[in-house]
Amino acid sequence: MDLNSGRLCLKVAIIANPRAGRGRAQSLINALHEDSSSLHCDISIEPTRGPGDGSRLARELSKSADVIGIVGGDGTVHEVVNGLMPNPIPIVIFPAGTGNDYASLFRCPKNIKELAAILKNGQGARVDVLDLGDQFCVNCVGMGFEGLVNRRSREIKRIRGSLLYLVAVFKTLSSLACPRFKISTPDGVRIEGEKLLVSIGNGNRTGGAFYLTPNAVPDDGLVDVCLVDAMNWLRVLRLLPLSLRGSHVKRPEVRIVRAASLEIETDPEFPMHVDGETVDCSPERLTITVRPRVLPVLCDAPAANRLSRPREKLI
Numbered sequence: 001m002d003l004n005s006g007r008l009c010l011k012v013a014i015i016a017n018p019r020a021g022r023g024r025a026q027s028l029i030n031a032l033h034e035d036s037s038s039l040h041c042d043i044s045i046e047p048t049r050g051p052g053d054g055s056r057l058a059r060e061l062s063k064s065a066d067v068i069g070i071v072g073g074d075g076t077v078h079e080v081v082n083g084l085m086p087n088p089i090p091i092v093i094f095p096a097g098t099g100n101d102y103a104s105l106f107r108c109p110k111n112i113k114e115l116a117a118i119l120k121n122g123q124g125a126r127v128d129v130l131d132l133g134d135q136f137c138v139n140c141v142g143m144g145f146e147g148l149v150n151r152r153s154r155e156i157k158r159i160r161g162s163l164l165y166l167v168a169v170f171k172t173l174s175s176l177a178c179p180r181f182k183i184s185t186p187d188g189v190r191i192e193g194e195k196l197l198v199s200i201g202n203g204n205r206t207g208g209a210f211y212l213t214p215n216a217v218p219d220d221g222l223v224d225v226c227l228v229d230a231m232n233w234l235r236v237l238r239l240l241p242l243s244l245r246g247s248h249v250k251r252p253e254v255r256i257v258r259a260a261s262l263e264i265e266t267d268p269e270f271p272m273h274v275d276g277e278t279v280d281c282s283p284e285r286l287t288i289t290v291r292p293r294v295l296p297v298l299c300d301a302p303a304a305n306r307l308s309r310p311r312e313k314l315i
Helices: 025-038 053-061 074-084 112-121 145-153 162-175 233-243
Strands: 011-016 042-047 067-072 091-095 123-131 140-144 180-184 190-201 223-229 254-259 261-266 272-274 277-279 285-298
Touching (some): 025 112, 053 067, 091 112, 112 123, 140 145, 140 261, 145 162, 145 190, 180 223, 190 261, 254 261
Parallel strands (some): 011 042, 011 067, 067 091, 091 285
Antiparallel strands (some): 123 285, 180 261, 190 223, 223 254, 261 285, 272 277
């Protein structure tokens, strides 16, 4: 494929969320509009206008597009992938959100020139997607304290980036609660008791800075589950800095479980998040199944040591 030949040989539909990153995405969208003529492909840019629009556009545009581009954060990627599943076409991500945790797994383009290079190369990774029954997840499901922090972060208006989530952590400590969980896996793991949080990671990072599942690999057919025992706010403050480096996993109150599927029972009054999108009430019983290597992601290269396989030709 020769992107410099001037021949319209590839159709790229970009789904762009202008509100991502609390408005920061709009400047990237403007730049893409200005420079798109230099990319010798059939390229279109479609903005989202509200919740669910990413999924709707993905379903419609994937009928004729070869590649779906995504401008936004983890929530936008979540919506688009849910619209593309169960048989997604290749995606390419322009990180423009608050946390960009999922995009951090790959070397993603920042402009049209870098997109052209990625399309010309045509390589990327086939990565896992988590099937929750009623929706799909690309990066992380957070329950307990993590779900509460995510909901609180939505109430904070003047801060963005990883600082937003740190502020939300401290605000959530004033109403700290540890729900009861029952967790089981097909290979015989059974865990029951009060937990500060349960974080289910396909990726290794959440909240823009917290490596709760630091060794998670998104193309290995397994999900990493971080379970933290119930504790008071003082112990949370001691553990928090360790989670910024992923070294909390060495603490006795933390356990990591790896599985291809798992079932979780918990108090439905507590919120959870899926890829940073708040679900006000957790389901009483949640089954999570890994759909191995189903999602093709075009990228310059995976981030260091984040994938178990080398890149492959996707287009």
